[in-house]
Amino acid sequence: MTGSIQVNETPLVLYTLRRADDALVLGHRLSEWCGHAPSLEEDMALANIGLDLLGQARALYSYAAELEAAGHDEDGYAYLRDAPQYRNLLLLEQPNGDFAHTMARQFLYSAFADPYWRAMTRCADPTLAAVAAKSEKESAYHLRHSSEWMIRLGDGTEESRRRAQTAVDTLWPYTGEMFEPEDMGIDPATLRPEWARTVTDILSQATLTQPANTWMHRGGRIGRHTEHLGPMLAVMQHLQRSHPGARW
């Protein structure tokens, strides 16, 4: 087994890795649906969203490698860091669960990611601004697709409604972490009103109950993860850890 790399996390490297890890972890989760989604159409939709996110992650990891200038590359960041070195939101590493769970996770994140990327298009750093410009169009569609599903699942059959409400209730305590302050870049708290408007609007159309803001999980941004990230990385990293530098 190949050991992990050590990353010199300057503030900008850390900031970039947080965005990249968000995209990779959620993208990988969505890839787990490939061949298992409820319909061929949705299988393609989930894979498309996953590939959008993978593309975002690749661009950001390449930029982190350039900034760090320590000889690491995008594969190194993805395959040769352990769970405590990952900087993603806890929400995004949560298992897929049923389809409603996956859609609720996507919706709660995309309602945040879309305004985030839009704000980042005005960023002074030209690379981050360029990644944001591409990602914003992608996340706008992710938000539309997951919103339409939330409305149909919530306002659907008794069973779809029960599953959608359970998903929202289960994932809600992971939403607070998105708005934690960071040392640089966009202040996520400024995006909260827009996120709250989107979520309230869609959940109300879905006739779902918005959970109360109680205690919120946190720690993903500093590497304290839930028990779900380790097993996910073990699957994702298995090949590169066993056969370092393997290509096909």
Next chain:
Amino acid sequence: MPTPDTTLWEVFIRSRNGLAHKHVGSLHAADATMALQAARDVYTRRGEGLSVWVVPSNAITASDPADKGMMFEPAESKIYRHPTFYDVPDDVGHM
């Protein structure tokens, strides 16, 4: 993977400005909004389209293959319906 018990839709894509929408295939979706999204996800992944139409398959009235003889064969012998059947006088120039 089970085929969901949802409406069948026909998908039409216009690839460039000035061209007509062209039938590309079909898909299952619960309603028009979801059909449009599914069409985007299934049929425009490689930059095929600028515009998408979805039409419920049951809104299309199709000719019966068994009527092929009476529907289409009579036209085959009417070669005078093609412009190339006629000699154009040289003085007319390009038409």
